[in-house]
Amino acid sequence: MDCILSLRDESGDYFINTYMTVLSIFKNTASRINVHIMHDETITHAEKSLAELAERFGQRLIFHDVGSLDKALLAGLSKRFNVAAAYRLFALDCIEADRAIYLDSDVIVKKDLKAFDEIGLDGYFVAAVKNIGGHWKNRQKERNNKRTIEFLKLERDAYFNSGMLFLNLKNIRAAHPDGNIFLKRMREAVDDDIPLPYPDQDIIN
Numbered sequence: 001m002d003c004i005l006s007l008r009d010e011s012g013d014y015f016i017n018t019y020m021t022v023l024s025i026f027k028n029t030a031s032r033i034n035v036h037i038m039h040d041e042t043i044t045h046a047e048k049s050l051a052e053l054a055e056r057f058g059q060r061l062i063f064h065d066v067g068s069l070d071k072a073l074l075a076g077l078s079k080r081f082n083v084a085a086a087y088r089l090f091a092l093d094c095i096e097a098d099r100a101i102y103l104d105s106d107v108i109v110k111k112d113l114k115a116f117d118e119i120g121l122d123g124y125f126v127a128a129v130k131n132i133g134g135h136w137k138n139r140q141k142e143r144n145n146k147r148t149i150e151f152l153k154l155e156r157d158a159y160f161n162s163g164m165l166f167l168n169l170k171n172i173r174a175a176h177p178d179g180n181i182f183l184k185r186m187r188e189a190v191d192d193d194i195p196l197p198y199p200d201q202d203i204i205n
Contacts, residue, residue: 001029002099006105009045066094098193121168
């Protein structure tokens with residue numbers, strides 16, 4: 001089983017959030033799990049602590065430095081929002097697993113992640129929770145958001161929250177053999193100056 005988290009730690013103490021998420025995973029997941037940390041050069045304070053945590057629980061932690069993979073794109077994104085939100089988009093290139101669970105670094109896991117195996121992903125790209133509340137209604141009122149919705153072909157009734165995802169990486173790759181579809185659409189949005197008020201969530205949707 002594979003799990004993905006993103007981390008950018010400019011302050012030197014933000015990694016504590018990621019640490020707590022990983023700790024909750026290890027404490028409640030009995031089976032073997034690979035936790036992938038998508039990060040950049042700011043991980044200096046975090047790497048040792050996270051590695052020691054994985055060793056204590058006999059689990060595997062894998063670090064992926066994605067901050068240097070597409071510097072031009074990330075530099076453009078950093079002017080708009082917290083660029084760490086885009087790090088999960090590199091998972092298609094960095095993680096060989098067929099399926100993976102993505103978790104934001106403010107999630108506390110209370111049950112064994114093995115339960116995700118009961119979700120049938122055959123024929124699907126993702127299992128996710130629908131985004132509820134006034135989110136969609138609010139964005140439709142803004143002219144720039146209408147342009148985003150049309151560009152990304154977002155659908156109101158299918159729009160989901162990206163804080164916890166069960167991704168079928170194998171199916172996504174098979175449907176887009178010419179390369180990472182997430183990064184491709186993100187580049188197009190940046191090049192066409194498409195407003196991305198919820199950048200990572202919009203792109204994945």
